[in-house]
Structures are given as structure tokens and as C-alpha cells.
Amino acid sequence: MGAARSDRCAHRHGRSAGGAAAPRGRFPAEADPPLLILLIFGSGIRESLLNVVYFVCGYCQVQAPQNVIKRSHRFTLFFLPLFTFSTRYVNQCTNCGAETALTAEQAQHSLTWSAGRR
Structure with missing residues (x-):
């Protein structure tokens, strides 16, 4: 009778009959x-403004400042930019807001052209 009672008591307190603690928790030991x-x-x-050049806009036909803009699309993880996966250049008219796509060479040419004019 004494051994049976101690087994029930050990089981109730999370111990096996040998005295070692049985695993506790929500999940079974093997999972x-x-x-x-x-x-x-x-x-x-x-967006970053690379340069401002003056010439006649192809849409509104007004000589106005034209912004040369670099647009970089970036992949972010936890709101931190990791890498750029797309870069585009545009020419934006300050009078009408029309945008014209540029190549990287055209954007670089606008920088060298305006540097030579100063």
C-alpha cells in the first residue's frame, strides 16, 4: 500500500517513480x-534632384527650368533600405509638370553640359 501511494503522489507532483522530474509544458516532449x-x-x-537645365518644354512649348530627377526603387526590410532594384531618370518641366524619360547617359550629359556653362 505504501508503494502505490508514493507512485500516485509522485505522479501528481510531476515526478516519475524513479524520482526524476517528468517533462512539463504544453507540447509533448517529442514535438x-x-x-x-x-x-x-x-x-x-x-527621388533626388540631379540638375536643373533651361530649355523649351516639348509639351507646353515654354522655355522653363527642367528638373533632371533620379528615381531609385529600393527593397526594404523592417523599414531599412537593403538594395536598389531599379533606377530611372526623368526630365520634369517646372511649368506644366510633364515628365520625359531619360537614359543614364542623357542625365550624365546634362551634368557635364551645365558644368561647362558655369
């Missing part, structure tokens, strides 16, 4: 708890 990962990712656009 690992699920791994939960929260990733916050996205993309963002960064």
Missing part, C-alpha cells in the same frame, strides 16, 4: 513548438 517569424518588407522610391 517542437512552432516557429513564428514576422517579416516586414516592402519597397520605397527615393
Whole structure:
């Protein structure tokens, strides 16, 4: 009777009959708890003004300052930019707001042209 009572008591207090502690917790000993990962990712656009040149706009036909803009599309992880995956250059008229796509060579040429005019 004494051995049976001690087994019941040990079982109630989380110990096996040998005296070692039995595993406790929500999950069985052979199953690992699920791994939960929260990733916050996205993309963002960064614009930088490279140059301002003066010439006649192709849309409004007015001689006005034209902004040469570099647009970089960046991949972000936890709101931190990791790498740039797309870069585009545009020419934006300050009078009408029309935009014209430029190549990287054209944007670089506007910088060398305006540096030579100073």
C-alpha cells in the first residue's frame, strides 16, 4: 500500500517513480513548438534632384527650368533600405509638370553640359 501511494503522489507532483522530474509544458516532449517569424518588407522610391537645365518644354512649348530627377526603387526590410532594384531618370518641366524619360547617359550629359556653362 505504501508503494502505490508514493507512485500516485509522485505522479501528481510531476515526478516519475524513479524520482526524476517528468517533462512539463504544453507540447509533448517529442514535438517542437512552432516557429513564428514576422517579416516586414516592402519597397520605397527615393527621388533626388540631379540638375536643373533651361530649355523649351516639348509639351507646353515654354522655355522653363527642367528638373533632371533620379528615381531609385529600393527593397526594404523592417523599414531599412537593403538594395536598389531599379533606377530611372526623368526630365520634369517646372511649368506644366510633364515628365520625359531619360537614359543614364542623357542625365550624365546634362551634368557635364551645365558644368561647362558655369
